[in-house]
Structure formats: structure tokens, C-alpha cells
Amino acid sequence: MFNQLGVIGCGLMGGSFALAMKKAGLVRRVVGYSKSPSTTETARKLGVIDVAAESALLAVSGSDIVLLAVPVAATESTLRAVRHLVDPKVLFMDVGSTKCDVVDAAKRALGKQLPAFVPAHPIAGKESAGVQHADATLYQGRQVILTPLPQTDAALVQKATDVWSALGAQVLKMTPENHDAAFAAVSHLPHLLAFAFFQAVASQPAGRDFLSLAGPGFRDFTRIAASDAAVWRDILMANKTEVLLQSRLFRQALDALEAMMQGGDAAQLEARIRLIAEARANWHMNVPRGASRKDS
Amino acid sequence: MFNQLGVIGCGLMGGSFALAMKKAGLVRRVVGYSKSPSTTETARKLGVIDVAAESALLAVSGSDIVLLAVPVAATESTLRAVRHLVDPKVLFMDVGSTKCDVVDAAKRALGKQLPAFVPAHPIAGKESAGVQHADATLYQGRQVILTPLPQTDAALVQKATDVWSALGAQVLKMTPENHDAAFAAVSHLPHLLAFAFFQAVASQPAGRDFLSLAGPGFRDFTRIAASDAAVWRDILMANKTEVLLQSRLFRQALDALEAMMQGGDAAQLEARIRLIAEARANWHMNVPRGASRKDS
Numbered sequence: 001m002f003n004q005l006g007v008i009g010c011g012l013m014g015g016s017f018a019l020a021m022k023k024a025g026l027v028r029r030v031v032g033y034s035k036s037p038s039t040t041e042t043a044r045k046l047g048v049i050d051v052a053a054e055s056a057l058l059a060v061s062g063s064d065i066v067l068l069a070v071p072v073a074a075t076e077s078t079l080r081a082v083r084h085l086v087d088p089k090v091l092f093m094d095v096g097s098t099k100c101d102v103v104d105a106a107k108r109a110l111g112k113q114l115p116a117f118v119p120a121h122p123i124a125g126k127e128s129a130g131v132q133h134a135d136a137t138l139y140q141g142r143q144v145i146l147t148p149l150p151q152t153d154a155a156l157v158q159k160a161t162d163v164w165s166a167l168g169a170q171v172l173k174m175t176p177e178n179h180d181a182a183f184a185a186v187s188h189l190p191h192l193l194a195f196a197f198f199q200a201v202a203s204q205p206a207g208r209d210f211l212s213l214a215g216p217g218f219r220d221f222t223r224i225a226a227s228d229a230a231v232w233r234d235i236l237m238a239n240k241t242e243v244l245l246q247s248r249l250f251r252q253a254l255d256a257l258e259a260m261m262q263g264g265d266a267a268q269l270e271a272r273i274r275l276i277a278e279a280r281a282n283w284h285m286n287v288p289r290g291a292s293r294k295d296s
Numbered sequence: 297m298f299n300q301l302g303v304i305g306c307g308l309m310g311g312s313f314a315l316a317m318k319k320a321g322l323v324r325r326v327v328g329y330s331k332s333p334s335t336t337e338t339a340r341k342l343g344v345i346d347v348a349a350e351s352a353l354l355a356v357s358g359s360d361i362v363l364l365a366v367p368v369a370a371t372e373s374t375l376r377a378v379r380h381l382v383d384p385k386v387l388f389m390d391v392g393s394t395k396c397d398v399v400d401a402a403k404r405a406l407g408k409q410l411p412a413f414v415p416a417h418p419i420a421g422k423e424s425a426g427v428q429h430a431d432a433t434l435y436q437g438r439q440v441i442l443t444p445l446p447q448t449d450a451a452l453v454q455k456a457t458d459v460w461s462a463l464g465a466q467v468l469k470m471t472p473e474n475h476d477a478a479f480a481a482v483s484h485l486p487h488l489l490a491f492a493f494f495q496a497v498a499s500q501p502a503g504r505d506f507l508s509l510a511g512p513g514f515r516d517f518t519r520i521a522a523s524d525a526a527v528w529r530d531i532l533m534a535n536k537t538e539v540l541l542q543s544r545l546f547r548q549a550l551d552a553l554e555a556m557m558q559g560g561d562a563a564q565l566e567a568r569i570r571l572i573a574e575a576r577a578n579w580h581m582n583v584p585r586g587a588s589r590k591d592s
Contacts (some may be wrong), residue, residue: 073562123511128577143509172509185497186510190517193489195572196550201481202575204545212582213439213468214482215419219581220516221486226577229570233562240557247554249500251547254492258543261536266369266529274525276491279498281423281522285515286508 001025002091006063007032008056008078010043011228012126013095014069015134018048020167021065023136033059034131035070043131060085065092065163072096072105073234079109079117086113088153093120093160097183097231099147099176101238115153118160121145121179122169123187129228140168141287147176170286184242188235189250192243194225195232297321298387302359303328304352304374306339307524308422309391310365311430314344316463317361319432329355331366339427356381361459364390369530371398375405375413382409384449389416389456393479393527395443395472397534411449414456417441417475418465419483425524436464437583443472466582480538484531485546488539490521491528 005021007014010032021027032049033056034040040052053059060066060082070078075094079086086092096102099119106117124142126133144164148157161171174182201207236243260269301317303310306328317323328345329352330336336348349355356362356378366374371390375382382388392398395415402413420438422429440460444453457467470478497503532539556565 123509125511125513142511145509181502182506182509185500185503185506186514190493190514192553193493193550194517195569196553197486197489197546198576199568199572200542200546200549202572203549204481206477207481210478210481211579213419213441213478214579215421215438215581217421217520218482218486220519221490222576222579223516224513226573227569229566229573232569233566236553236557236565237560237562244554244557246496247550250493250496253496253499254489254543257488257492257532258540261532261540264533266533269532270525270529272495273491273523273528276495276498277522277525280494280518283507283510283518285511 002027002065004028004063004065005030006053006059006061006066007049007069008034008059008066008082009069009074010034010039010049010131011069012129012131012133012135012138013122013124014067015043015046015048015131016124016136016138017067017069017095017167018043019134019136020139021163024166026163026166027065031059031063039131043134046131046134048131048134056081057085060090064090066090068092068094071228071230071234072098072102072238075102076105076109079106083110083113086110086116088116088156090116091118091156091159091163092116093118095120095122097121097187097235098238099145099179103147103149103176114149115151116156118152118156119147119176120160120164121147121183122164125227127223127226129231137168139164142169143286144169144171145179146171146173147179148173149176180239181242184239184246188239188243189246191224191227191232192236192247193250194222198222198225298323298361300324300359300361301326302349302355302357302362303339303345303365304330304355304362304378305365305370306330306335306345306427307365308425308427308429308434309418309420310363311339311342311344311427312420312432312434313363313365313391313463314339315430315432316435317459320462322459322462323361327355327359331370335427339430342427342430344427344430352377353381356386359386361387362389364388367524367526367530368392368394368398368401368534372401372405375402379406379409382406382412384412384452386412387414387452387455387459388412389414391416391418393417393483393531394534395441395475399443399445399472410445411447412452414448414452415443415445415472416456416460417443417479418460421523423519423522425527433464435460438465439582440465440467441475442467442469443475444469445472476535477538480535480542484535484539485542487520487523487528488532488543489546490518494518494521
């Protein structure tokens with residue numbers, strides 16, 4: 001049981017964490033801060049946070065658990081603003097979708113306080129950003145990746161593991177480098193492709209007519225193209241090298257399929273699609289034991 | 297009310313049509329034929345069809361409504377096999393996802409009987425192919441595109457419209473050419489991209505590890521990569537020209553986003569993503585008035 005949760009960035013991720021912690025009875029009160037005062041006020045009115053703080057530092061002050069939930073490029077400046085309250089008596093985590101840049105920012109901003117920061121990435125989200133979509137069950141049945149450094153305080157890593165587990169998530173640990181390579185492949189590139197695809201369709205002269213005919217396949221394929229612009233600007237910039245590497249692999253696979261179409265090799269095309277379709281049909285999203293989600 | 301529905305191709309699409317027609321009380325009995333006898337037998341055991349026919353011709357014989365639901369490349373040979381039973385007293389439709397090739401096949405196969413064939417494309421599907429996934433509500437709340445030719449019997453087009461409307465679908469009419477251009481953009485290309493993307497991830501040395509970390513965004517983005525191989529072989533071959541044109545437009549949009557990443561232009565990247573995300577958030581799948589689907 002924590003006495004006070006400080007949330008810096010009261011959006012979908014931060015707000016959902018606050019609601020989940022309250023629902024699980026893990027925290028007495030939640031103090032929140034967002035760069036935009038109207039967001040903080042909305043979060044308070046919705047009951048996502050109990051108290052609106054006027055600065056990041058005031059949200060950390062008196063908190064024994066802090067969640068940093070801002071676009072990843074804001075990590076360094078935010079950590080600098082609160083650095084003298086970062087210590088191993090406080091569990092301090094982020095939720096960023098990239099980890100090498102977050103760890104580098106933490107090294108620069110925190111110096112000797114670095115061991116008190118536990119880098120975290122919950123694999124959860126929604127197409128609708130904003131605190132009004134915060135959801136106490138967002139992390140239930142999801143994976144959370146921790147990327148501690150050798151110098152990270154082991155007791156805090158354990159505490160972080162316990163908190164996310166109590167919210168129904170499954171905790172995995174890996175290096176920031178392995179994390180960023182994996183998520184470039186399974187998350188960052190698909191977002192980039194969905195952005196590019198939606199734009200290509202919508203910007204054609206007949207785009208409006210085309211969009212009026214699109215069905216459920218299109219809907220699901222492009223769901224992530226509605227993601228938050230500031231969040232994805234930062235992710236794509238921060239993990240640029242790995243994302244561009246994955247894009248090259250994707251383009252090679254696309255080239256190969258198109259060559260089969262152009263060469264009229266229907267049998268080869270069918271065989272290739274069959275392998276892919278079977279592999280995709282046999283793939284299932286990892287869900288922690290005991291957890292259940294309708295949509296998994 | 298029809299006396300007998302003949303279904304040629306007892307898969308997801310044909311089976312769902314049979315179940316929907318029965319549920320709506322629009323047909324007395326259903327006779328089905330599939331190339332694979334075990335499929336026909338499964339359809340009969342599941343109650344999707346009432347009688348298993350031993351040939352396409354026997355499925356058409358005595359039917360006053362016939363649905364051709366085979367991969368599009370099989371259209372011509374199937375129509376040839378049943379051509380002398382195709383006449384304006386029987387409503388004869390297909391469900392193919394491409395229409396220029398189906399219409400050309402019908403012209404070649406049917407000759408003077410061409411006016412009796414109403415080309416149709418219901419915008420519905422599932423990631424799981426096969427009659428065991430047939431669903432009486434598959435077409436409810438969906439769009440169905442009819443692409444009649446100038447010579448198509450107007451009374452049959454009206455009858456087709458009435459049938460699909462009675463199943464809860466919204467019927468639109470357009471030319472085969474406009475249909476194929478639109479669906480290359482909103483359906484065929486996303487399938488090709490999903491196939492290529494899933495393969496690129498899965499075939500990497502670390503692919504298995506990466507896949508174990510993928511979350512709900514990946515799940516939805518790749519859902520259509522599990523689609524039926526024979527069906528998609530035919531669609532991609534039949535509508536190759538339009539699909540490759542759409543792929544070029546997509547690659548241009550992807551190139552532009554990657555150039556922003558590489559050039560370090562975060563503000564421009566954010567502005568571009570914001571436009572895309574807002575347009576996607578404001579897009580909603582067309583659903584007929586009065587119809588409701590949980591997943592739309």
C-alpha cells in the first residue's frame with residue numbers, strides 16, 4: 001500500500017495507472033500534474049487524480065510512488081525538474097515505448113540518483129488518447145517490460161514487479177537495446193506503416209469515396225493510425241535506427257510478394273501466403289496466467 | 297421467399313449466406329457443393345446446407361437462387377459447368393472481392409446468358425476461413441457492392457438488392473472498374489502489406505522472441521494476414537495493376553515519413569502524424585441505418 005501516487009502526465013497511460021492503483025486499493029491518494037492545466041483539471045474532475053499539482057515537482061513531493069507518463073522526448077527535462085526528490089525510498093517509473101533514449105536521458109538527468117529510476121514499458125494502449133479514455137483495466141492481462149540497468153536498485157525493481165503484477169500485468173525484464181529492437185519490429189514499424197497507408201488512401205483524389213467503402217479489415221489495420229501524434233513523433237525519432245532497419249526488411253518482403261504478382265506466379269504466391277496465414281493463425285498474444293480479456 | 301438456394305463453394309462466405317437466408321426465413325432448403333467432398337459433408341453436418349450435391353450443376357438444378365462463392369479464378373470454369381441452367385428465372389450471384397475479372401469470366405463463360413448473372417461483393421469477412429466459421433450475422437450491417445453491366449437484367453438486380461437488404465446489408469452499385477480501384481486501396485493493398493509485414497517480422501532470427509512481445513496494436517494490424525491463401529492469391533493476381541498502383545502511392549507516403557525521421561524534422565513529423573491521426577479518428581465504417589454491430 002502506497003500513501004501517495006504522483007502522476008506526471010495525466011493522459012491515457014498515466015490516468016489509467018492512477019485508476020488501476022485506486023481500484024486495486026494500492027494507493028491512498030493521487031496527485032497529478034500535466035503540462036496543460038486544462039488536462040490536469042479534467043483529470044481531477046473525472047476523479048482520475050485527487051489533487052491537481054501546479055508543477056511536476058509538486059506532484060512528486062510527498063509521493064512514495066511516481067509515474068512519469070509524458071512523450072519520451074520530455075523525459076530528460078522532466079527528470080531534471082524533479083531530480084532532487086528522486087531517491088530509493090520512492091518507486092520512480094516511466095511508461096515510455098522506447099527505452100534506450102529514456103535510459104540515456106535518465107543517466108544525464110539523474111547522475112548519482114540513477115539507481116532510483118526503474119524504466120518501464122507497459123504494452124497497452126488505445127487508439128483514443130487523452131485522460132477521458134483512461135481505463136482502470138488498461139494494464140490487466142498485458143505485458144510490462146522493465147529495462148533496469150546493472151546499477152538500478154534491485155529492491156525497487158522488485159517493488160515495480162510487485163506493483164504491475166498486482167494490477168494484473170505480466171512483468172518481463174530485458175536490456176533497453178533488446179527492448180528497442182523488438183518493439184521497432186512489433187509496434188513502431190506497424191504504426192509507421194499504418195500512418196503511411198492511411199495517408200496514401202486518404203490523400204488520393206478519390207480518397208473520400210474509397211474511405212466510404214472500407215470495411216472491418218481496413219478498420220482494424222488502420223486503428224493504430226489514430227494514435228497520439230506527440231507520443232509517436234518521439235517514439236519514431238528516438239528509435240529511428242531500429243525502425244528504419246525493420247522498414248528495410250518489410251520492404252524486402254513486400255518486393256518479393258509483388259515480384260510474384262508481376263511474374264504471374266500464382267502457385268508461389270499462394271504457397272507464400274499460406275505459410276504466412278498459418279503462422280499468423282497460430283500466433284496468440286501473450287496473456288498472463290489467470291488473466292482474461294475479452295479482446296485478447 | 298425462395299424455394300431452393302444452391303451454394304457453390306461452402307466456405308465462410310457461402311456458408312454464412314446459407315445460414316443468413318435460413319435465419320431470415322427467405323429459403324426453404326439449401327443445396328450445397330464444394331470441390332472438396334469433406335467440406336460439403338462438414339457443411340451438411342453443421343446444418344449449414346440441407347443437401348450435399350455431387351457437382352456444381354446438381355447444386356444449381358432446381359434452385360431459384362444460386363450463390364457462387366469460390367476463389368475468383370475459379371469463376372469461369374464454374375460458370376461454364378452450370379451455364380445451361382443460368383437464366384433470368386434464377387437469381388445468380390457471386391461474392392468475389394474483384395469484379396473486372398469476374399465480369400470478364402462471366403462474359404466468356406455465359407455468352408447470351410450474361411444478363412442473368414448479377415456480380416456482387418459483400419464487404420464482410422473474418423480472419424478464420426472455412427465453413428466451421430460460417431455465421432448467420434456475417435452480412436448484417438455490412439455493405440454489398442453490385443457491379444451490374446448495362447446488359448444485366450434490371451429485375452434481377454432489383455431482386456439481388458432486395459435479398460441483401462433483407463439480410464441487413466446496405467446495397468451500393470458501381471462499375472466493375474470503380475469497384476476494383478477502390479478495393480485495391482482499402483482492402484487488397486492492406487492485405488498485401490499485412491502479409492509482407494508479418495513475414496518480415498516472423499522470418500528474422502529473433503522473430504519468435506519478437507512475436508512473444510507483440511501486443512494489441514500488432515494483433516489488430518496483422519489480423520488480415522491470417523486470411524485464406526487461395527482467395528487472396530486470386531484477388532492479388534486478378535487486381536494486380538490496381539494493387540501495384542496503390543502500393544506505389546503507399547511507398548511514396550512511407551518514403552516521406554522516413555525522410556522526416558532521417559532528417560530529424562520532429563515538428564514536421566508530428567504535424568503530419570496529427571493530420572493522419574485526426575482523419576483516422578474521424579473516419580467511421582459505413583453501417584446501414586437501423587443496423588447495429590458491436591464491432592463496428
